[in-house]
Amino acid sequence: MIGKCKTAALFFSLLMGSSALFSQAHNVSEGYQKPDDPLVVQNLEQWQDLKFGLFMHWGTYSQWGIVESWSLCPEDESWTQRKPEHGATYNEYVANYEHLQATFNPVQFNPKKWADAAKKAGMKYVVFTTKHHDGFAMFDTEESDYKITSPKTLFSKNPKADVTKEIFNTFRADGFKIGAYFSKPDWHSDDYWWPYFPPKDRNVNYDPKKYPERWENFKKFTFNQLNEITSKYGKIDILWLDGGWVRPFNTIDPKVEWQRTIKVEQDIDMDKIGTMARRNQPGIIIVDRTVPGKWENYVTPEQAVPEHALSIPWESCITMGDSFSYVPNDRYKSSQKIIETLIKIISRGGNYLMNIAPGPNGDYDPVVYERLKEIAGWMDVNQSAVFATRSxxxxxxxxxxxxxxxxxxxxxxxxxxxxxxxxxxxxxxxxxxxxxxxxxxxxxxxxxxxxxxxxxxxxxxxxxxxxxxxxxxxxxxxxx
CATH class of the missing domain: 2.60.40.1180 (Golgi alpha-mannosidase II)
Structure with a gap:
């Protein structure tokens, strides 16, 4: 997620109700452009009816029970400290982290079980992490062998190895709208974190203007992967792009702390990407998070609920536990807290995208199913006051x-x-x-x-x- 590390204090403030901070962090007060494509407008209207969605962060990192990707990022060592048993040096840690590919084997993976529980709880769309910042693809990309379907991955022998395909097909068959999360930055790619230089923070570790051919290679790599996702995985309703530091330099908002860390141009050509995605998927909602303009079709506060109603489409992504990724013995929110959060969000005109993280075995913690069952009981009674409503x-x-x-x-x-x-x-x-x-x-x-x-x-x-x-x-x- 984009808001981790130094912005943790900011999101805590958001949860406490600072609308000013919310506006600064998510560019809500200025820059929103209402889509003019009638199919996109129609899709957004339908999406706003859904109110409650399922978010899933899942990858090889679940085996260590650590936060997704961020331990690879030097700037975030203070809050996602690397454990000594995972590597004595940074390079050793990275090698061991990437070797998790070889042992990833979630044999209990059963997306139908997830879809059934989520549907009963009233969830009506799903957003799945096809690739996080660490670059490990949870889909069958032809652009890299750092992927779940590679022979290097133990789970590749499983007939359900392309988990993105299995999740999308299963949830789509159950009536869910389908969202594909994709990280624009890729810390595994030599064209983003060039091994010639050490990585210093989340950003590209060279100057794209000084090395334009390398950056052009990265743009092509990103375009090709997004073309695969939007052309080979059936109907997709939402393209949810994370990593807002990959953006044109002139879009940086100096009022936002994390954006001040961006020192070089990282224009990835969203016009080309967005045009391709709409050609492959007419009417698809594109969410270029925190980059105001034609490709941020709705805004996405993270672990936060704005204090007041917003006049534009928005969605809060909030974890059921404390972490977006699987952590053993995570502290899951009570069903009452989840319902209270849902009520606050829909009263202010938003959607609630609740994150649940599968574990290394390919299933949720049993507590998750208990919560979903309890939420389902409340939904059975009160759904007419929730869905297809407005503030x-x-x-x-x-x-x-x-x-x-x-x-x-x-x-x-x-x-x-x-x-x-x-x-x-x-x-x-x-x-x-x-x-x-x-x-x-x-x-x-x-x-x-x-x-x-x-x-x-x-x-x-x-x-x-x-x-x-x-x-x-x-x-x-x-x-x-």
Missing amino acids: IAPYHDGQVYYTRSKDGKTVNVFHIDESSDYKAPSTISFTLPELYKPKKLKILGTSSKIRWRQSGNQVEVTVPKDAKFTYSTVIQMTES
Whole structure:
């Protein structure tokens, strides 16, 4: 992910609710260009209906139970320290890290099991890491043998070795929109981190203007891999490009700390890439993260929820555990916390892309399935207030959050309590959206007749004593 290392403190601040920092980090306040391709506009509208998606970071690094890729990056040693048993020197560490390819053998890989659990939990799209910054391809690229289907990889003998193909086909058959995560930087490529120079940070380790032929080779390599992904893996709805430091130098925002570390031109020719991707996949959403302009079709705060509703398409990518990658005994968020986060995000007009990391055996931690089952129970009751909704003022008031149907006739009011395990109060009071005049009101999950009264723009609802609600109480109002 782009926001790791020095930006950790920034994202903590975002979670605490600093909209100013959010704007600086993700260029929300300026630079967004609404797509003019009608197929892209239609796809974005459909994507905004989905609300809840599955993100998966998975690679050879899962065998060590470490953060994905970043231990290879010298600038990030302070927070992703290399363990001595993995190599006494940097070069030894890199060699051992890359040798993980030989032992990667996730024999329990079963994408149908993931898709079934995710679908029941209400997830409706998936974004999978086809290649992270370390350069290991989880798809069958012809551009490199540093890939899961190479004979060098133990799992290559498995009939499901092309895990990207298996995941995309399985989830697509279950009705999911398909997203391909791809890292623009590639720290394994000699044309990005040229062995002639030592790597100093996340950026290219030579000056592309001084060595234009080498940079041109890297551009061709990247273009060819993205052409493979968008032409050989069936219908793809989202191309999710990470590594925003690979960008035209004139797009750097000096107000953003991590962007100030970019010292050289790294223009990878997104116009050429985007045109090719749209030719292969008409209407595909392209997310060139943090690079404002025609190829950032929605913005992507990481481990963060903006304080206020945004008027542009956006998605928060947030981990179910503490880490994007598999870590043994990770601390998984409670189902109540996950539902509360979902409610906050959709009330502000966004989507929630929740990351779950498979382990080296090819499966999730058992705790993950417990969480997904609990979320599924809540979704069974309350999904009509979640999907195909949009934000509506006042968005959020105390413990109450709002969504509306796209035609505006239905308004949903979510009551949560972040201070303790949820228990519905005897009454719930809230302010009506401006000019909204409810005629009918119900509480999802109970067939009891609901007592409520309106005074001006204030509504008070009496919660039935015998009703039991998990994680939240959801009130649904209609104008007819």
